[in-house]
Amino acid sequence: MAAKVLVAIFVIFASMFTVFPASTNPLPFVLFHGIADECSSARLQNFTATLRKWSGAQGSCIEIGNGFMDSFFMPIEKQIEVACKKVKSMKELSAGYNLVAESQGNMVGRGLIQTCDGGPPVKNYIALAGPHAGVASPPLCNETQTCVLEANLIRLGVYTKFVQERLAPAGYIKIPTDIEGYMKGCVFLPRLNNEISGQKNSLFKKRFSRLQNLFEQDQTLIPRETSWFGHYEDGSWNKILPVQQTKLYTEDRIGLRTLDKAGKVKFINVTGDHLQISFSDLQKHVFPYLRAN
Numbered sequence: 001m002a003a004k005v006l007v008a009i010f011v012i013f014a015s016m017f018t019v020f021p022a023s024t025n026p027l028p029f030v031l032f033h034g035i036a037d038e039c040s041s042a043r044l045q046n047f048t049a050t051l052r053k054w055s056g057a058q059g060s061c062i063e064i065g066n067g068f069m070d071s072f073f074m075p076i077e078k079q080i081e082v083a084c085k086k087v088k089s090m091k092e093l094s095a096g097y098n099l100v101a102e103s104q105g106n107m108v109g110r111g112l113i114q115t116c117d118g119g120p121p122v123k124n125y126i127a128l129a130g131p132h133a134g135v136a137s138p139p140l141c142n143e144t145q146t147c148v149l150e151a152n153l154i155r156l157g158v159y160t161k162f163v164q165e166r167l168a169p170a171g172y173i174k175i176p177t178d179i180e181g182y183m184k185g186c187v188f189l190p191r192l193n194n195e196i197s198g199q200k201n202s203l204f205k206k207r208f209s210r211l212q213n214l215f216e217q218d219q220t221l222i223p224r225e226t227s228w229f230g231h232y233e234d235g236s237w238n239k240i241l242p243v244q245q246t247k248l249y250t251e252d253r254i255g256l257r258t259l260d261k262a263g264k265v266k267f268i269n270v271t272g273d274h275l276q277i278s279f280s281d282l283q284k285h286v287f288p289y290l291r292a293n
């Protein structure tokens with residue numbers, strides 16, 4: 001009985017491939033989820049399966065720690081360590097892979113690209129609503145107990161060592177009117193984005209510039225432009241600098257300008273709430289990159 005069911009599924013998949021011819025052997029993909037989520041959630045299982053089905057590529061959602069709680073309370077640099085170990089242990093990724101990340105998962109994904117020594121290479125990077133230039137206020141929280149815990153931690157001072165060691169988003173909260181606090185106290189994003197003069201890591205740039213394609217979807221973070229590496233101007237809550245006017249871009253601190261000038265970055269503006277990307281947008285912007293070899 002079970003065997004028959006499996007055969008039937010195989011036939012359905014085989015015909016999908018005929019309808020949507022892809023490269024015969026697309027690279028596998030990995031998916032990193034955002035805060036307050038986990039690979040086993042119904043939405044993510046569906047999303048992962050959808051990506052597999054319509055790209056014809058093998059792929060999986062990579063969980064970090066216990067999922068939901070660790071997405072809040074494990075510092076991003078720890079999450080990257082875990083992710084780095086996992087991708088190295090996955091033999092199927094050794095020839096390279098495509099990376100899809102949602103929201104906070106982009107901090108893990110980009111950290112992986114830039115800092116994972118000896119990890120397999122990432123080819124296409126599909127960044128959905130990533131807080132790349134930092135967020136000016138913590139991400140939406142929708143689970144009462146956890147939110148209270150998060151809010152209490154933030155009240156202690158987001159740039160204190162205590163909070164930096166205990167709250168994932170503290171690693172990428174960039175308050176435009178406290179840039180000094182951010183530069184001194186924020187342990188993650190200023191380094192990832194090569195913002196600290198005298199401490200720039202050229203390897204980060206070299207690795208990031210190696211990407212074949214970078215796809216960036218903007219979304220309802222604060223400010224939304226952060227998904228495209230834009231942010232408030234230092235010291236201001238009013239003026240938002242588009243990516244091309246940020247120092248990260250003009251000084252090409254991590255290689256984003258290099259990629260952009262080579263026509264490898266797609267900045268995409270889609271309508272919909274945070275992490276809601278329509279099937280037609282997936283078809284237009286996401287599946288093609290996952291089919292690539």
Ligand SMILES: *[C@@H]1O[C@H](CO)[C@@H](O)[C@H](O)[C@H]1NC(C)=O
Nearest residue numbers: 045046047048049050051053
């Ligand atoms: C994902 O969910 C939608 C809506 O419920 C459903 O139509 C679709 O078949 C699901 N996709 C997969 C691959 O399970």
Ligand SMILES: *[C@@H]1O[C@H](CO)[C@@H](O)[C@H](O)[C@H]1NC(C)=O
Nearest residue numbers: 139140141142143144273274
């Ligand atoms: C919070 O969760 C509830 C129930 O799942 C949902 O109806 C509501 O839209 C969510 N709010 C936000 C801000 O995500």
Ligand SMILES: *[C@@H]1O[C@H](CO)[C@@H](O)[C@H](O)[C@H]1NC(C)=O
Nearest residue numbers: 218228242267268269270271
């Ligand atoms: C993105 O779309 C929104 C809503 O349509 C619009 O307000 C905004 O100006 C667009 N941004 C860019 C950079 O095109």
